[in-house]
Amino acid sequence: xxxxxxxxxxxxxxxxxxxxxxxxxxxxxxxxAYRPAGAAADVDLLVRRLTDYRATVHRCDEDxxxxxxxxxxxxxxxVLGGRRVVVPPGLPAGWLxxxxxxxxxxxxxxxxxxxxxxxxxxxxxxxxxxxxxVLDGAPDQxxxxxxxxxxxxxxxxxxxxxxxxxxxxVARLDPRRPLTWISGPSATSDIELDRVEGVHGPRxxxxxxxxxxxxx
Numbered sequence: 001x002x003x004x005x006x007x008x009x010x011x012x013x014x015x016x017x018x019x020x021x022x023x024x025x026x027x028x029x030x031x032x033a034y035r036p037a038g039a040a041a042d043v044d045l046l047v048r049r050l051t052d053y054r055a056t057v058h059r060c061d062e063d064x065x066x067x068x069x070x071x072x073x074x075x076x077x078x079v080l081g082g083r084r085v086v087v088p089p090g091l092p093a094g095w096l097x098x099x100x101x102x103x104x105x106x107x108x109x110x111x112x113x114x115x116x117x118x119x120x121x122x123x124x125x126x127x128x129x130x131x132x133x134v135l136d137g138a139p140d141q142x143x144x145x146x147x148x149x150x151x152x153x154x155x156x157x158x159x160x161x162x163x164x165x166x167x168x169x170v171a172r173l174d175p176r177r178p179l180t181w182i183s184g185p186s187a188t189s190d191i192e193l194d195r196v197e198g199v200h201g202p203r204x205x206x207x208x209x210x211x212x213x214x215x216x
Contacts, residue, residue, distance in 0.1 A: 041162040041168075042128045042164065043128065043162050045129065046126055046128040047059065049128070049130065049131025049183075050131045050133075050184065050207055052184075053131055053183055053184025053185065053205075054184055055184045055185060055207055056206045056207070057207050058075045058206060058209065060075075064210055065210070065211040065212065065213065068092075068210050068213075069092060069094030071210060072094075072095040072208055072210070073095060074097075075154065075208045076095065076096060076100060076120055077097040077100070079118070079154055080117060080118045080120070080152060081097065081100060083100060083118060084115075084117050084118075085100050085102055085103070085116055085117060085120055086103050086105055086108065086113055086118075086146050086150060087104055087105065087119070087121070087142070088104075088121055088140055088141055088142025088143070089106065089142065090138065090139025090140040090141075091120060091121070091122070091142075092122070092140060095156065102120075105142050105146050108146075110145065110149065113145060113146055113149045113150065114149040114150070116150050117151060117152060118150045118151065118153065119146050119147055119153050119202075120155075121135065121140065121141045121142060121147060121153070121154075121155055121156070122138070122140035122141055122155070122156050122157075123135055123161060124136040124141065124172070124179075125163060125169045125172050126157050126161055126163070126207075127162075127164075127166055127168075127169045128164055128165075129164060129166070130165075130183060131183055132166075132169075132181050132182065132183045133155055133181075133182045134169055134173065134179060134180065134181050134182070135147060135155075135180040135182070136173060136174065136178070136179055137178040137180075144180050147180065148202075150202060151202055151203055152202055152203075152204045152206065153182075154206045154208060155182075155206070155207050156208045156210065157207055157209055157210065158209075158210045158211070158212055159209060159210070159211055160213070182205065185203055185204055
């Protein structure tokens with residue numbers, strides 16, 4: 001039994017309780033089967049989406065599965081040869097050709113990172129449907145800041161890291177890690193819809209697409 005209201009607030013709450021009557025029924029469960037996990041990924045779709053976003057995709061042939069470092073080094077040489085780049089501490093050996101001046105991020109300042117010409121990293125997963133590459137701060141990807149300040153980002157991805165949709169990507173990722181979702185080079189538009197690139201990230205994104213790692 002509701003007691004006699006002692007002030008305006010109590011009176012309003014008492015009227016609300018009386019109007020509600022019995023407790024409402026529990027909300028109906030919403031089905032979540034709109035996107036089956038593990039749906040087949042379409043690598044060609046990922047390439048089309050990335051290209052639409054003005055990223056450059058370098059598809060390496062099946063021979064690169066045996067010598068992935070050589071394939072990556074050739075792309076890095078073509079994109080960043082002769083320039084200074086920052087790399088995460090866990091970047092695989094052999095990915096960088098001798099034509100680049102590599103600086104390992106061991107706690108570099110923002111100014112030091114901004115002074116380099118590019119960055120080379122691996123990736124955690126990619127989403128074909130949205131053309132999104134996800135980094136999770138693993139040793140071969142490094143701190144988020146090193147992928148935001150340089151003008152060119154070369155990101156290395158294997159086809160077996162490509163999933164169909166965002167739910168499939170989320171199922172592979174650890175939400176406790178610092179996730180960075182990249183859909184093409186950084187770009188924005190002003191009120192007149194003039195596109196401006198490089199506002200909050202690299203102006204140039206190069207994705208190196210390798211075959212799956214050989215088994216055994």
